[in-house]
Amino acid sequence: MNTKKKNNRAWFLVLPVVLVVAFTAIIPLMTVANYSVQDVLSPDNRVFVGLEFFRQITTDPAIVAAFQRNIIFSTQILAIEIPLGIMIAKLMPRRGWKAAAALVIVAIPLVIPWNVVGTTWRVFARPDVGLLGVTMNQFRPFDIGNTPADAWFTMVMMDVWHWTPLVALLVYAGLRAIPDAYYQAASIDGASAVSVFRFVELPKLRRVLMIALLLRFMDSFMIYAEPYILTGGGPGTATEVMSILLAVIAVIQFDLGQAAAFSLIYFLIIQIFSFIFFTVLTLDERPGATKRAEKKVKAEARKREMADDAASRSGVTNE
Amino acid sequence: MATIELQNIAHSYDGGETFALKEISMTWEDGKAYALLGPSGCGKTTLLNIMSGIIKPSHGRILIDGVDITDKPTEERNIAQVFQFPVLYDTMSVRKNLEFPLKNRKVPADKIQQRVAHIAELLGLEDQLDIRPGKLRSDLQQIVSLGRGLVREDVAAILFDEPLTVIDQNFKWTLRNRLKRLHLATGVTLVYVTHDQTEALTFADDVLLMKDGEVVQVGSANDLFLEPSHEFSGYFIGSPGMNFLDAEVSNHEVVAHGVHLGPVADTSLSGPHRVGVRPEFVVPVEKGGIDMDVVKVENRGGFQLAQLALADQKIMAKLDADLEISAGERRAFGFVPERTFLFHDERAVSTMKPMSAGAAR
Amino acid sequence: MSDTIAPVQRAGTKGTYFDWKSWLFWLIMAVWSIPLLWLMSMSVRYNEDILTVFEIIPSRISFRGYIEFFSEPQWYGALINSLSYTTMNMVLSVAVALPAAYAFSRFTFSGDKHLFFWLLTNRMAPAAVFLLPFFQMYQSLGLFDTTYAVALAHMLFNVPLAVWILEGFMSGVPRQLDEMAEIDGYSFPRFFLTVFVPMIRAGIGVTAFFAFMFSWVELLIAKTLTGPQAMPLAVQMSTTSTAAGLDWALLSAAGVIAIIPGVIVIWFVRNYIAKGFALGRV
Numbered sequence: 001m002n003t004k005k006k007n008n009r010a011w012f013l014v015l016p017v018v019l020v021v022a023f024t025a026i027i028p029l030m031t032v033a034n035y036s037v038q039d040v041l042s043p044d045n046r047v048f049v050g051l052e053f054f055r056q057i058t059t060d061p062a063i064v065a066a067f068q069r070n071i072i073f074s075t076q077i078l079a080i081e082i083p084l085g086i087m088i089a090k091l092m093p094r095r096g097w098k099a100a101a102a103l104v105i106v107a108i109p110l111v112i113p114w115n116v117v118g119t120t121w122r123v124f125a126r127p128d129v130g131l132l133g134v135t136m137n138q139f140r141p142f143d144i145g146n147t148p149a150d151a152w153f154t155m156v157m158m159d160v161w162h163w164t165p166l167v168a169l170l171v172y173a174g175l176r177a178i179p180d181a182y183y184q185a186a187s188i189d190g191a192s193a194v195s196v197f198r199f200v201e202l203p204k205l206r207r208v209l210m211i212a213l214l215l216r217f218m219d220s221f222m223i224y225a226e227p228y229i230l231t232g233g234g235p236g237t238a239t240e241v242m243s244i245l246l247a248v249i250a251v252i253q254f255d256l257g258q259a260a261a262f263s264l265i266y267f268l269i270i271q272i273f274s275f276i277f278f279t280v281l282t283l284d285e286r287p288g289a290t291k292r293a294e295k296k297v298k299a300e301a302r303k304r305e306m307a308d309d310a311a312s313r314s315g316v317t318n319e
Numbered sequence: 320m321a322t323i324e325l326q327n328i329a330h331s332y333d334g335g336e337t338f339a340l341k342e343i344s345m346t347w348e349d350g351k352a353y354a355l356l357g358p359s360g361c362g363k364t365t366l367l368n369i370m371s372g373i374i375k376p377s378h379g380r381i382l383i384d385g386v387d388i389t390d391k392p393t394e395e396r397n398i399a400q401v402f403q404f405p406v407l408y409d410t411m412s413v414r415k416n417l418e419f420p421l422k423n424r425k426v427p428a429d430k431i432q433q434r435v436a437h438i439a440e441l442l443g444l445e446d447q448l449d450i451r452p453g454k455l456r457s458d459l460q461q462i463v464s465l466g467r468g469l470v471r472e473d474v475a476a477i478l479f480d481e482p483l484t485v486i487d488q489n490f491k492w493t494l495r496n497r498l499k500r501l502h503l504a505t506g507v508t509l510v511y512v513t514h515d516q517t518e519a520l521t522f523a524d525d526v527l528l529m530k531d532g533e534v535v536q537v538g539s540a541n542d543l544f545l546e547p548s549h550e551f552s553g554y555f556i557g558s559p560g561m562n563f564l565d566a567e568v569s570n571h572e573v574v575a576h577g578v579h580l581g582p583v584a585d586t587s588l589s590g591p592h593r594v595g596v597r598p599e600f601v602v603p604v605e606k607g608g609i610d611m612d613v614v615k616v617e618n619r620g621g622f623q624l625a626q627l628a629l630a631d632q633k634i635m636a637k638l639d640a641d642l643e644i645s646a647g648e649r650r651a652f653g654f655v656p657e658r659t660f661l662f663h664d665e666r667a668v669s670t671m672k673p674m675s676a677g678a679a680r
Numbered sequence: 681m682s683d684t685i686a687p688v689q690r691a692g693t694k695g696t697y698f699d700w701k702s703w704l705f706w707l708i709m710a711v712w713s714i715p716l717l718w719l720m721s722m723s724v725r726y727n728e729d730i731l732t733v734f735e736i737i738p739s740r741i742s743f744r745g746y747i748e749f750f751s752e753p754q755w756y757g758a759l760i761n762s763l764s765y766t767t768m769n770m771v772l773s774v775a776v777a778l779p780a781a782y783a784f785s786r787f788t789f790s791g792d793k794h795l796f797f798w799l800l801t802n803r804m805a806p807a808a809v810f811l812l813p814f815f816q817m818y819q820s821l822g823l824f825d826t827t828y829a830v831a832l833a834h835m836l837f838n839v840p841l842a843v844w845i846l847e848g849f850m851s852g853v854p855r856q857l858d859e860m861a862e863i864d865g866y867s868f869p870r871f872f873l874t875v876f877v878p879m880i881r882a883g884i885g886v887t888a889f890f891a892f893m894f895s896w897v898e899l900l901i902a903k904t905l906t907g908p909q910a911m912p913l914a915v916q917m918s919t920t921s922t923a924a925g926l927d928w929a930l931l932s933a934a935g936v937i938a939i940i941p942g943v944i945v946i947w948f949v950r951n952y953i954a955k956g957f958a959l960g961r962v
Contacts, residue, residue, distance in 0.1 A: 006788050010783035010789045013780055013783035016776045017780035018795070021802055021840065027817065031812075031816065035812075088708060090701075093702065098702075102709070104943070104946050111939065111941075111945065113913070113914045114897050114899050116917065116938050124719075128734070129731060129734060129928075161712065181402040185402065188394065188468075189423055199408045199410060203408075218804055224808060224899070243807075247811065264809075266808070267809050274803075
């Protein structure tokens, strides 16, 4: 049993991390919060405007539209990446040199700098010099610079290409963790491959899939570099996702107040999801879980005692 | 119910360099309970997996009722297996778990109902049929796993791979008993792999003691205890196991470390041998006997466990609880001659010569 | 744990059984690598050809893109910048995270759950939110346009990640080990460095991989905090793309070169990655 010792001096060990993260996170956030409730007309002239910027943000049609685009985008990529990732994970070899080779190859898209991903697909999708563009053009006119649907399509494909490996690797690891005995038992029970997937693999992958789902949802919600380089948010605002719009407001329009308010709301949305993620991830590990486990042990102990009493009373003996 | 035959079965995991399972031929009789007992690495799990079809043996054939099934995959053999931990479909209820093997084999629905009801009753699971097995205690979970094996009428044997491994100590006993009673009730051939001798000896009709890929001795619990044919049977069985001494047989006398132990039964023997005697058969004697120092005495409730010294050799003895004895004494002990064995090349070749007059106990 | 679905020696599998799974997998991998292969193909072609001739297999090969990359200081300098802040960040993140992860793994202390969760929130922080404050902060610290700024800023998400992953691995080491070392008279630093750390080698490898990966691929913060001096490779590539005439060959070469460090790192930790993903704490 790995029980933890209660020791408040552990804070010393954690201190460096706290300092670093505070430095890199809290102070900036405070700055952002500061800006979100003040209109900075000039360095000496700041006016407290309360929640004015927040109201502007939540009613600004551009922002609402960007939010909707994010939701649609995240839903679409999840619908593709999760099943595809599972499929690839199931196909991946598990033993020998092939397993290591497969792992490396599947993982490569994950270590490509995001701007390179954007650049690669930007060229790839050009109807004049790009393989994808040229191929698509054979069937119908394809132009990611001018046709919103084409730009969106490419953006989705790019994300699938880029991030499905994450899902695949998570699911692969999850599958590897399933003890052989389950497959052997399924074999003995005469189960078909579909049954094995449905009754053995999928239940055991629940946690991993939840993690993959939440991670991908959150990351896709925050996506910036790849679509920015691919289309710059265009044509028009067809692919303008929230982070691109935020960068525009902050860095180009220099609307600090709006940018700050936007940031905080954006941040809040992510935090809510990360709370869900954290809860799911640590379902078995939380202190509450230990209490539940303890209650279970006590209940079993009581059952045991009652069984022993009953047994001794009825004089059950060893055969 | 069927007869399972192993013909020259052997297995090497590395293409013939080393054999995890050395050649074995035997027939598993219908309806008996067998135990494969031995330390880790002795080949018992390999043998079990060969029988269930998880491994294809590198040599030899297996036949069920005369039909060669060596090349048949697991699902086509009529074998069921219970694993080290409960293997259940946790999204299905207990009932559905039990129905699963039959459904996959396209058994008609009313027959499935019947079988499941019958097995549930046999296993005492009637009240749990509609619960998810994840909510049951681990020993009951193993019962459900077993149920999936029993529910098929055509099952030739049920194999157990150390099934009590994750069972709480308090329930091991009850589960073991239930398994034994189920065996008697159903008459299915059972093969039980374990490294725990108590499990093996209480469960099985016949125990196969294994070491380094070989079956060292086959027999009932009594046989292995009272008539070990191999040093390993002496060493592994019993708690503590047999005492061993290096000895020399000359002029039909056994001499160990300068001490005369007595005459040997088989007078054709001579030369170096090993003497083995179980602690149960090291007894204090009034006269004659061998003087030994009593190093330590532990009271174990029903008996006393004494550590004796015979010329620097440690000898363990199990003595009556009410015998007066304490550490530091020097007393005379004798080895019950019919239960004192001589081993040559690890095989038992003789006992000591029984005394003509009544032996002191 | 399962390393196999169908053991090689499994009874009943016919010798000539067609491994369609393997074929399908490698087919998918081949299709998946097409965008990269396209990139590589572009990196060895002449710019005029790229823009005028559409061909799958280049008829004329030139390594000018690569040669130029390694002879232009602004390009190979950018590569060095990226490598340096990524490495610094990797080392710093792991170093800072190790004691913290140990604390989370071994002790309960007031507020530990909340702290752990708060760390997670930073992993999930959208970079866009921090642009402006980071910019101002590092400016005022005089660290703007240095690789140090990026190395530090990336710790925002890499340190929580490192703590997470390390804690997962550390929890797999039984407490008895710590207790035994204490009984044997090891001082804590000695125990930690000579006994504990070697035991979680795999965890450190995985953590270093993910820290490297997330720092290497990140664009936004790296771009915001740097100017001409500390320009990362990613930014160098994107500035080129706003120039009048795009040097596709050079850009593609830079892209290919940008992928190589990542592949090397994956290769080194390939045996441990599966475990890292298994913890689900990516």
